[in-house]
Amino acid sequence: MKLLEDRIRKNGVIQEGNVLKVDSFLNHQMDIDLINEIGKEFFRRFSDAGVSKILTIEASGIGIACIAAQYFHVPVVFAKKNKTKNIAGDVFTAKVESFTHGKTYDIMVSRQFLGPKDRILLIDDFLANGKALEGLANIVQESGAFLAGAGIVIEKGFQPGGRLLRERGIRLESLAVVESMDEKAGELIFRQDPWDTL
Amino acid sequence: MKLLEDRIRKNGVIQEGNVLKVDSFLNHQMDIDLINEIGKEFFRRFSDAGVSKILTIEASGIGIACIAAQYFHVPVVFAKKNKTKNIAGDVFTAKVESFTHGKTYDIMVSRQFLGPKDRILLIDDFLANGKALEGLANIVQESGAFLAGAGIVIEKGFQPGGRLLRERGIRLESLAVVESMDEKAGELIFRQDPWDTL
Numbered sequence: 545m546k547l548l549e550d551r552i553r554k555n556g557v558i559q560e561g562n563v564l565k566v567d568s569f570l571n572h573q574m575d576i577d578l579i580n581e582i583g584k585e586f587f588r589r590f591s592d593a594g595v596s597k598i599l600t601i602e603a604s605g606i607g608i609a610c611i612a613a614q615y616f617h618v619p620v621v622f623a624k625k626n627k628t629k630n631i632a633g634d635v636f637t638a639k640v641e642s643f644t645h646g647k648t649y650d651i652m653v654s655r656q657f658l659g660p661k662d663r664i665l666l667i668d669d670f671l672a673n674g675k676a677l678e679g680l681a682n683i684v685q686e687s688g689a690f691l692a693g694a695g696i697v698i699e700k701g702f703q704p705g706g707r708l709l710r711e712r713g714i715r716l717e718s719l720a721v722v723e724s725m726d727e728k729a730g731e732l733i734f735r736q737d738p739w740d741t742l
Numbered sequence: 743m744k745l746l747e748d749r750i751r752k753n754g755v756i757q758e759g760n761v762l763k764v765d766s767f768l769n770h771q772m773d774i775d776l777i778n779e780i781g782k783e784f785f786r787r788f789s790d791a792g793v794s795k796i797l798t799i800e801a802s803g804i805g806i807a808c809i810a811a812q813y814f815h816v817p818v819v820f821a822k823k824n825k826t827k828n829i830a831g832d833v834f835t836a837k838v839e840s841f842t843h844g845k846t847y848d849i850m851v852s853r854q855f856l857g858p859k860d861r862i863l864l865i866d867d868f869l870a871n872g873k874a875l876e877g878l879a880n881i882v883q884e885s886g887a888f889l890a891g892a893g894i895v896i897e898k899g900f901q902p903g904g905r906l907l908r909e910r911g912i913r914l915e916s917l918a919v920v921e922s923m924d925e926k927a928g929e930l931i932f933r934q935d936p937w938d939t940l
Contacts, residue, residue, distance in 0.1 A: 567852065572852055576816070576818060579808065609805070624770065654771075
């Protein structure tokens, strides 16, 4: 997605350890006009998928999922990371290893919001090692729902998550795939996007 | 807001300990059509406030804030609850005591996204003891930004948060204020809403 790639080049900050900071427009401060275009683009790519519900994970996926859901006219469910008093015991859970936070945590979705009649689109802001998306996919599988696809805003193509999830047969669309980053030169190379010419 | 009160009566679940579960449409599964109406209503109530940015807190405030921001045409910033590698050291912080989770945590906002030129609207899903909103208001104050107002979806009017924040001079609008709940009778009483007749 050209608009997104341009924005990453302009406002993304490459840091040591292959960190790409996009917190000025995507995952701390959020540029709602840009996210609206992202939502439209997810709809363009998945309009044929018969999506009945969007599933995301707190925190930074939620806003993107909600804006996208306006185009699909479906509800959003977000997986929670910590057990609180407000979630009943009857939940689907999965374990997720986080590289950003350096720990493993449980994610959970109440059983009443996912079931065999659902066709689920997963949405998240980032895909690197793919552990969060894998956890969401496992929850969808456990619920008996159909996994219609997964939409990611930025994929780090040099980390294994995207490949592993595609090999698992998941219809995965990333709006920008970073092939490589060079911290010193401040250079970003994106994978060619077939949707840009459609 | 009549539409919201009706929905709370229909799908809200009253539980022991004054817990009102609205996770089928507001803070776990999200009814995007309803949240769109909520966003419009926040705009109706704060359209004169010159809002330049919306500030919320992860996780359940984010989706509501993003949908509302489409009407204000402003960015959203969400305060984070845990320090991650992706937030630089230069942050505004506040301590928040959580009754739901039974612990105290830090919230933080990067200093680059709040400053004296901003006119901030706070948005969150719930207000009970008001600790999260108080933390956000403290961060706004520390940043030198102007606190233009606070929009809450559901306020528990029988808990002290709303009164304390209004006494502090904050222009606080709650779209539904629960005056009392009766778990056994399944009964909810809402405070009369002056905006319903405007």
